[in-house]
Amino acid sequence: MKLTRREFSAGLAAGLAAPALMRSAWAQGATIKIGMCVPVTGPAAEQGLWAQNGAKLALAAVNKAGGVLGKQVELVIEDDQTTNPGIVLAFSKLAAQSDIVAFLGSIRSTQVQAMAPDVIKVGKPVMIGGTNPDLTHSGNPWLFRFRPNDNYSGRVIADYGVSTLGKKKWAIVHSTDAFGTAGGKALTEALTKLGAPPVLDQGYANQSQDFTPVVLAVKQSGADVLGTYFTFENDLGIFARQLRQLGVNIPWVGSPSVVAVSSTKLAGPALFGTYGVADFAEDSSDVAKSFGKAYRDAYKTAPDNQSAWPYDAITILSAAINKAGSTDPTKIRESILATQKFAGAEGEYNFDKNGDGLHGYNVVKNDKGKIVYDKHIDFND
Amino acid sequence: MDLILQLLFTGIGIGAVYALVALGFVLIFRATNVVNFAQGEFSMVAAYLMVVCVEFGLPYWLSFVIALAGMALLGVIFNLGVYYPLRHRTYLPVIIATIGASILLSNTVLAIYGPQPQVLQGWFDTPGIQLGPVYLDSQYLLIIGVTILLVLFNFWFFEKTLLGKKLQATSQDKEMASLLGISVSTMIMITFIYSAVLGGLAGILVAPVLFVSIQMGSTIALKAFAATIIGGFGDVAGAIVGGLALGVIETFGAAYISVPYKDGFAFLVLIAFLVFRPQGIFGERVAEKA
DSSP states (O other), rough: OOOOOHHHHHHHHHHHHHHHHHHHHHHHHHHEEEEEEEEEESSSHHHHHHHHHHHHHHHHHHHHHBBBBBEEEEEEEEOOOTSSHHHHHHHHHHHHHHHHEEEHHHHEEHHHHHHHHHHHHHOOOEEEOOOOOOGGSSOOOOOOEESHHHHHHHHHHHHIIIISSSSEEEEEEEEHHHHHHHHHHHHHHHHTTTTOOSSSEEEOOOOOSHHHHHHHHHHHOOEEEEEEEEEEEEEEEEEHHHHHHOOOOOEEOOOOGGGGGHHHHGGGGGGTOOOEESOOOOSSSHHHHHHHHHHHHHHHHOOOHHHHHHHHHHHHHHHHHHHHHHHHHHHHHHHTTTSSEEEOSSSOOOOOOTSSSOOOOEEEEEEEEEEEEEEEEOOOO | OOOHHHHOOOHHHHHHHHHHHHHHHHHHHHHHOOOTHHHHHHHHHHHHHHHHHHTTOOOOHHHHHHHHHHHHHHHHHHHIIGGGGGGGOOOOHHHHHHHHHHHHHHHHHHHHOOSSBBBOOSSSSOOOOEEEEEEEEHHHHHHHHHHHHHHHHHHHHHSSSSSHHHHHHHHHHEEEEEHTTOOOHHHHHHHHHHHHHHHHHHHHHHHHHHOOOHHHHHHHHHHHHHHHHHHHOOHHHHHHHHHHHHHHHHHHHHTTSSTTTTTHHHHHHHHHHHOOOTTTTOOOOOOOOO
């Protein structure tokens, strides 16, 4: 056989490249990679750390139990800077790594909204914690939510305030970002259905240094109960202190940030006696209790929803890939949607066709700085 | 009327914070002709120093002194590390260096102290006093008091003392000041120290109200920068008046027009000044030489 110069060169090149290619193929197949966009810097860096803690705790459990499809699972973290452009950049960096099989997105609706068009383009499952109902109701098949959406939080806040506390004159204060606007709208709708339309609907811009005009508007409205959707705990802390200083002491039922660990620490006594809907309440179930214990043992701090949803997301995603028997995005999607009656730290997961896993909330109370579980309200529709 | 008084108090309180940071901007601008974009980070660093000292168990007053001394040291390092090597260049490299320094400062604090926002107790045990229908937050009262004292101190220092006059001479004409035997680099060093201490003071005073976080400096600095332009860049009285005006305008705008667009009012005023009176309230019109 006569070898031409061209064939010789091609063979030589292939021979030289083969070890490198094989090594890269081996490296790609050694672990199952999950990408995570999370704030490492920016206003939510603290919460970002807790999200990483929750995800890593679940990851350790999954790997200890044999991993996924017989391989160990690896988390690839990218900083979303707590901004919309930041998460778009972080997601595109992760999406460029073709061996990442699925992703964890943000707990902030506005960030999920920003990355959503790219999620469709990439066509791989993304677990999210953002609670704006539209996120999973806008025809994006790749978003899966591991917290109850704001339709439920609005309904639970309204139901608890009206039926349990017996209050009908509501003032609503909400952030004007995607999360706050959707939450305020959901609460208004729920209250209107219960025959108690709000007397005040007051938006505010994030990162405000002063809430005096908002507090005075609440005071002047004559409301006897307050419903809130705050995005950042810093804002909530300033608002809570000014609210009490200016003499507003009406009952307050708020979105999860009211009972978050940072808010409780920052606002101190100003939040005593407030109620919050919480997707995570440590005393609400056995799984929540055991997650709480493991989290405390590992990180010496109290867990909250910031760490509970990534914990559930990694656990359920890993189980779904195992069940699908493949890392094919469509098969993983079908497997997640088929997840029913799965007991997670946040509650019982029953995924619907939109990708919503949870359908209710716990109501908890700030009892002199300690968050106490009160009741769980679930909806079937 | 009660509402107006309450809003006025809060507006002046938050305006005084802007004014304190704006003062730091102005002093450095006068001495060096550059805007120090790390001025907000000075506030943040001082607030963290204060938190560290208080957590260490030191008395509040001692923590305060140590934090301000730390800021003076930071002023020296900042001058030697950021301004001095670039002093013969145009203003642009220096401004970019200050932006770089601000990123370095905030990330250094993030790396050392972590992202958790911290609580710093106020100077007084009483959170505030109720004066008729108006609630006066004790920390805001302190901020307003300190601002008034600083206005008086600045007037005395720059107009009545030899050092103040030397600093003024340096800011007006460095070559002339040098010919008169004034050490220009020493004067600039003193300006940086004073500005860092002022920024730090603002941070420590505002920390009990806004909490201590990595972003606290940049949020205030943006408004303080706007206040400086409104007051007239380079004018001490302008910084104070600009800061107070901005605080009051945004508070009233939020209460009577729209809360979500609160920041918008501040920047609308800024744009209006840039268009109709670019030299600010107290600035003098500067004509370009032919």
